[in-house]
Amino acid sequence: MKRVEPQVRLISRPQLDYEAITDYLKEVGGESWLGRFDRGELDDHLNDPQNLAEFAGRLCYRSWEPGLNPNVTRVRTDQDAYLGNILSSLHGSVLEHVNFGFVLHNVSRVLTHELIRHRPGVAVSQESLRFVRLSDLPFWFPDWAQDDPELMERAEDMLQKMEEFQLWMADHFGLDDEGVKFAEKKHKTSFMRRFAPEGVATGLVWTANVRTLRHTLEARTAPGAEEEIRLLFHRIGETLRQEAPALFGDYTVEDGAWVPQWRKV
Known part of the structure; x- marks a missing residue:
């Protein structure tokens, strides 16, 4: 018997094909959005999750620049402001394109039995005993x-x-x-x-989209949540806020509970 500590490792994140995006934008007249390449705002791999969410959102309304959609006379050019509006307007469907994959190591089957209750937008591969x-x-x-x-x-x-x-x-x-x-x-x-006890440590790969992650992060760090899963999701939350601050920066942490400004996105 050995004592272990639950561990979280981020192993996958979105990676965009910017050449394909460029071809598409030229065809639909969204060249002005391409100017952000020159300013270095779209070529950092750490921003790919945010860029994907913004791309999906702008495609929905053809809001690459004013006038492409006659109903759109002005557009937000700051990504933080744009994604903040996505969250505040509860336009959560575009967040489902953005997936993060984690390897969760030394977590108990107590935890995994609770985790698998979150099914939409999730993929699970667990160690088979x-x-x-x-x-x-x-x-x-x-x-x-x-x-x-x-x-x-x-x-x-x-x-x-x-x-x-x-x-x-x-x-x-x-x-x-x-x-x-x-x-x-x-x-x-x-x-x-x-x-074997239900508390025996095991491991799994757990992948979820941002819409699911936002809900699960709030639910599983709430004061009444089970203590191990609460600890684990605090670490997941810290990782996500570093990876995609515009998608997770609205949370405040109160006594370990991650509370979003915008709920049910």
């Missing part, structure tokens, strides 16, 4: 639990016994013997996982 045989039981303890010596002694003793039972079963079933077929290993491994 039907295939992955447990040789140890990594476990996260919150600070308040670690401050209780008797609790920790009893908890670690119990986990140690559960871990030893996992190793005993593997030996008892002869899973490492020569010639054991993978189907048999999978069958017994699936049985063995039933004796």
Whole structure:
């Protein structure tokens, strides 16, 4: 048994093809928007998520410049102001084009059971304990639990016994013997996982679009949220605000709760 800490790593973000965007804008008369290339506002990969949201929004109203749409006589040229208007007007559909992918490591199955309740705009690939045989039981303890010596002694003793039972079963079933077929290993491994605690640490790739991320960030850092998922989404929120400040900069953090200025976008 080893103590672990939940970890968040951002592994994917939007990457735009600016040559294709240029071809499109020339065809529809949006060349003035291309001037932002010369000012260096569209060629930084860290801004691609924001650029994609802005591109999708402007396409909806043909608002690349005044006059292309006769109903549009003026346009916002500042990206922060433009995306702020997207949020305040609840035009959340354009945010669904912007996806971020995370590898969530050393998170419990307590957490993953709650996380998978958020389904729209999400993709999940989780470590399978039907295939992955447990040789140890990594476990996260919150600070308040670690401050209780008797609790920790009893908890670690119990986990140690559960871990030893996992190793005993593997030996008892002869899973490492020569010639054991993978189907048999999978069958017994699936049985063995039933004796692992729900708090055992695992991992998954979790990808979500910005519309979903905004809702989930608020819901899973709320004061009543489960403490591990609350800790995890605080770290996700910090990452997102750094990656796309114009899409997540309206949040204020109050006692760990991420509260947006614009809700239900």
